[in-house]
Amino acid sequence: MSASVQSFRERYKRAVRDPDLKPRLLAFQRSWRHSRDAQIQRLEQRTERPFEDLRQEFAATKDRVRASWDDYISEFRSNAEAAGATVVELDSAAEAVEYITSICQSRGIDLVVKSKSMVSEEIDLNDALERRGITAVETDLGEWLLQLAEERPSHLVMPAIHQKRQYVAQILGGELGTHFDPDDIPAMVASARDGLRKHYLQSGAGLTGANALVAETGSIMVVTNEGNMRLATSLPDVHFVTAGIEKIVPTWSDAHDQLQLLPRSATAQQISTYTTCMTGPQPGKEMHIILLDNGRRDMHADDGIADALRCIRCGACANVCPPYQVVGGHAFGHIYTGAIGLVNTTFHHSIEDAAGPQGLCVSCGACETVCPVAIPLQQQILHVRRRAFDAGHSPRWERLALNIWSKPTVMRTAMGIAALLSSAARGLGLVQRAHVRLPLPSRLRWRSIPVIPLRSGQTLIASRQPQTPIASSPAAGLTVDLFVQCLADRLMPQAVDATARLVEAGGATVQVPGGQHCCGLPAFDAGDWDTSRIMARQTIESMEQHTHPIVTPAASCVIAMQDHWPQLFADDPDWLRRAQSVSDRIYDLAAWLDGPGRLPNNSLQPTSQLWAAHRFCQTANRGAPEARIDQLVARLTDSEPAELAEADVCCGFGGLTSLAAPEVGAGILQRKLDCVNATECDILLTNNPGCAIHLNAGAHAWGDAHETMHYAEFLANLLPNDGA
Amino acid sequence: MTASADLASRFATALSDAQGEITDASSWPEVWELATSLSSATPVVSPDAFEQLRRGDRPDPADPLRSIADRAVGITQARLAIAETGSVLLIEPSDVDRAVSLLTRHLIVAVDRSNLVADLAEGFSWLAAQPQAAAYATFVTGPSRTADIERSLTIGVQGPSRLSVAIIQDSSS
Ligand code: SF4
Numbered sequence: 001m002s003a004s005v006q007s008f009r010e011r012y013k014r015a016v017r018d019p020d021l022k023p024r025l026l027a028f029q030r031s032w033r034h035s036r037d038a039q040i041q042r043l044e045q046r047t048e049r050p051f052e053d054l055r056q057e058f059a060a061t062k063d064r065v066r067a068s069w070d071d072y073i074s075e076f077r078s079n080a081e082a083a084g085a086t087v088v089e090l091d092s093a094a095e096a097v098e099y100i101t102s103i104c105q106s107r108g109i110d111l112v113v114k115s116k117s118m119v120s121e122e123i124d125l126n127d128a129l130e131r132r133g134i135t136a137v138e139t140d141l142g143e144w145l146l147q148l149a150e151e152r153p154s155h156l157v158m159p160a161i162h163q164k165r166q167y168v169a170q171i172l173g174g175e176l177g178t179h180f181d182p183d184d185i186p187a188m189v190a191s192a193r194d195g196l197r198k199h200y201l202q203s204g205a206g207l208t209g210a211n212a213l214v215a216e217t218g219s220i221m222v223v224t225n226e227g228n229m230r231l232a233t234s235l236p237d238v239h240f241v242t243a244g245i246e247k248i249v250p251t252w253s254d255a256h257d258q259l260q261l262l263p264r265s266a267t268a269q270q271i272s273t274y275t276t277c278m279t280g281p282q283p284g285k286e287m288h289i290i291l292l293d294n295g296r297r298d299m300h301a302d303d304g305i306a307d308a309l310r311c312i313r314c315g316a317c318a319n320v321c322p323p324y325q326v327v328g329g330h331a332f333g334h335i336y337t338g339a340i341g342l343v344n345t346t347f348h349h350s351i352e353d354a355a356g357p358q359g360l361c362v363s364c365g366a367c368e369t370v371c372p373v374a375i376p377l378q379q380q381i382l383h384v385r386r387r388a389f390d391a392g393h394s395p396r397w398e399r400l401a402l403n404i405w406s407k408p409t410v411m412r413t414a415m416g417i418a419a420l421l422s423s424a425a426r427g428l429g430l431v432q433r434a435h436v437r438l439p440l441p442s443r444l445r446w447r448s449i450p451v452i453p454l455r456s457g458q459t460l461i462a463s464r465q466p467q468t469p470i471a472s473s474p475a476a477g478l479t480v481d482l483f484v485q486c487l488a489d490r491l492m493p494q495a496v497d498a499t500a501r502l503v504e505a506g507g508a509t510v511q512v513p514g515g516q517h518c519c520g521l522p523a524f525d526a527g528d529w530d531t532s533r534i535m536a537r538q539t540i541e542s543m544e545q546h547t548h549p550i551v552t553p554a555a556s557c558v559i560a561m562q563d564h565w566p567q568l569f570a571d572d573p574d575w576l577r578r579a580q581s582v583s584d585r586i587y588d589l590a591a592w593l594d595g596p597g598r599l600p601n602n603s604l605q606p607t608s609q610l611w612a613a614h615r616f617c618q619t620a621n622r623g624a625p626e627a628r629i630d631q632l633v634a635r636l637t638d639s640e641p642a643e644l645a646e647a648d649v650c651c652g653f654g655g656l657t658s659l660a661a662p663e664v665g666a667g668i669l670q671r672k673l674d675c676v677n678a679t680e681c682d683i684l685l686t687n688n689p690g691c692a693i694h695l696n697a698g699a700h701a702w703g704d705a706h707e708t709m710h711y712a713e714f715l716a717n718l719l720p721n722d723g724a
Numbered sequence: 725m726t727a728s729a730d731l732a733s734r735f736a737t738a739l740s741d742a743q744g745e746i747t748d749a750s751s752w753p754e755v756w757e758l759a760t761s762l763s764s765a766t767p768v769v770s771p772d773a774f775e776q777l778r779r780g781d782r783p784d785p786a787d788p789l790r791s792i793a794d795r796a797v798g799i800t801q802a803r804l805a806i807a808e809t810g811s812v813l814l815i816e817p818s819d820v821d822r823a824v825s826l827l828t829r830h831l832i833v834a835v836d837r838s839n840l841v842a843d844l845a846e847g848f849s850w851l852a853a854q855p856q857a858a859a860y861a862t863f864v865t866g867p868s869r870t871a872d873i874e875r876s877l878t879i880g881v882q883g884p885s886r887l888s889v890a891i892i893q894d895s896s897s
Contacts, residue, residue, distance in 0.1 A: 142872035165874045189878040219858050227868040227883030234819040252852035271809045275863040282818050
């Protein structure tokens with residue numbers, strides 16, 4: 001029974017063709033989120049400490065172990081050996097497989113019962129044993145179902161979550177020679193119990209993973225719900241433990257800390273049914289603990305990646321991941337799935353294996369907010385993407401598009417032509433509600449094409465009367481530089497104009513420094529750091545012409561300047577300093593309107609329209625206060641927003657993702673628009689131009705009634721002397 | 725409510741949250757009475773609990789698992805009970821000890837009142853101080869379960885499908 005991994009493209013196509021996957025994973029993500037949040041809240045109440053403290057504390061423990069890794073490994077080893085276990089440290093998958101096979105062969109073992117172990121998946125143990133005439137039987141129900149179906153886990157904790165019950169009834173019925181009613185899950189589970197039981201009694205060896213290796217006593221801790229692990233470690237004469245060397249914790253107290261975080265994050269349980277601690281073999285039996293490196297020391301040596309070794313394999317990063325919800329773990333990952341799979345595959349398998357799914361990640365950062373060991377996953381994925389790009393694993397169209405995007409003059413010409421085509425389309429009656437209807441292939445028809453206005457944001461600003469101040473903000477009398485953002489400039493000129501007017505409403509004067517184009521974000525996201533640096537330098541040169549505060553309507557560019565620029569120029573002190581002197585001055589418009597350019601409460605006209613606010617995911621997930629545009633708009637207009645579910649969840653734009661993987665962009669957008677439509681709002685507001693364009697184009701394609709706009713435009717329309 | 729009554733009630737709540745059951749049995753004879761009322765088959769008793777009960781079937785040391793597999797009722801003894809989580813801590817160094825808690829359909833776990841502790845942290849510090857116990861120690865919280873088929877929670881997949889806990893009020897041991 002071999003379950004080889006198909007190519008990424010095949011896995012992706014299979015996933016998007018499965019009509020049941022999306023709704024099932026959506027229901028899963030929503031119910032997990034609900035129960036997990038309740039569990040974490042209870043934990044915070046009981047410990048009287050915030051989740052943030054608890055996770056940082058355990059993360060620090062894991063980091064401390066790695067700082068003296070060899071010492072802890074040898075402490076673990078000598079204690080485990082004193083308890084009668086055999087401990088081997090092995091470098092590669094091949095060595096681990098070889099070790100297990102040779103022990104089996106020398107003991108005459110031809111049947112191994114396995115409890116869940118991701119490391120055994122990592123090293124592809126089942127196939128290797130089979131080639132040597134040794135049968136491995138998975139005894140975790142989910143893993144067994146996968147084995148019968150010749151599939152791989154699609155989730156770290158719920159390995160068979162992609163299988164629907166009709167399919168389970170079919171494969172189980174085939175194996176056990178009976179017919180199952182797909183709706184009678186208890187009957188299937190009961191038969192599986194009997195089907196698996198015989199293997200325990202016949203097997204010569206049991207194999208388990210380990211959730212933690214406790215150095216102070218040489219013990220292993222394993223957490224399960226079914227009880228199969230206890231059977232696999234009790235009946236056979238030989239017990240193999242396969243564990244990555246990152247699983248070491250110093251003490252039982254640290255194991256306890258891990259246990260506070262693990263089941264709550266994994267299955268949203270306070271504790272799993274069985275938490276078993278084992279030290280050495282039973283008298284007269286054998287225990288072999290295989291401590292596997294397989295790329296882990298290389299991860300440790302890589303500053304940008306090392307923190308990923310904190311991972312406790314809880315799967316939470318997949319449970320909040322919008323693209324995972326659309327395509328599942330077979331496409332979103334390799335052997336390891338979810339956000340962590342996008343990172344560690346590079347080291348446990350290869351950059352080729354890691355490259356495929358990179359384009360599915362929308363960089364929303366939701367994974368980081370729930371990771372119980374605070375791994376900076378979003379940043380790490382961007383690092384892997386850079387490697388993949390440098391190794392030539394990115395689509396040619398993407399390279400070409402970024403190359404064009406990086407050239408302001410070429411872009412200006414291209415946009416000018418697009419604007420002319422747009423007005424021609426208008427003449428031909430192809431334009432409705434500012435979008436063009438074109439005969440596109442169905443996989444691209446989910447999003448209409450926005451028309452390009454003839455006048456850009458910068459032109460609009462240059463040719464208008466400034467807004468009269470409505471209040472004397474702390475910034476009254478100051479000059480403010482506007483960073484208009486490339487997308488907003490060409491596609492949402494009114495949002496640019498509105499931004500200027502809102503700044504002016506607080507008494508400041510607005511100017512637009514010349515030569516500005518793009519902050520470099522699209523190229524950075526695509527892993528193309530060289531192109532990103534070119535764009536960043538253009539922006540820096542433009543913005544360092546003055547020293548005023550800088551305001552932008554684009555929440556994404558603020559993140560690019562504050563988070564990406566220091567990485568881009570880490571090895572270039574001169575540019576790093578220049579970048580910093582610009583990013584120190586940047587304000588997201590919402591932060592400005594609540595900060596130096598603060599407009600008083602209720603200073604705008606009231607509105608009778610019902611509005612809802614989608615909060616740009618990246619800003620919201622990093623916990624930035626300016627993400628709360630709902631509070632800002634409510635405060636300025638004396639109105640209440642319609643309650644939008646999942647307001648912080650990505651809309652599916654994700655920079656190039658919606659172009660590279662249209663099904664993912666469409667799937668996430670659908671989730672978002674379903675939430676928006678449930679509010680019955682008149683207007684959907686958002687704080688990032690890319691999201692506004694994407695949400696608008698999607699709502700247009702699906703004929704949704706609400707209007708979408710950047711909140712600046714909404715607010716500027718409510719300025720007291722609007723139209724003056 | 726006394727501190728100890730409070731612990732007991734927190735334990736009962738947490739246990740029932742985990743689909744386990746707290747029983748009224750508060751002495752070893754009552755545990756036996758309960759076990760025999762559940763099924764006409766003789767309960768199987770772990771070596772530890774047999775010391776207290778002196779009746780019932782014990783696992784056959786030569787083939788503990790086969791002799792116990794799928795028997796209706798089993799009785800075992802826990803070293804600690806954790807109020808916070810509703811868990812009981814079983815110390816089972818050999819497969820003879822484990823047979824009862826692994827393979828019977830309805831498991832009754834008896835634990836001394838004096839061994840009821842507040843939280844898992846206490847459980848782990850107890851374990852850290854008892855290197856012998858950590859040979860094979862399991863925090864068991866409710867009956868065996870799976871959600872592997874369409875996330876539908878199903879009880880009793882590989883281990884017991886019912887788990888009852890009896891708190892022994894004044895153990896002679
Ligand atoms: S990266 Fe974090 S969230 Fe993801 S599996 Fe590992 S510990 Fe869990």
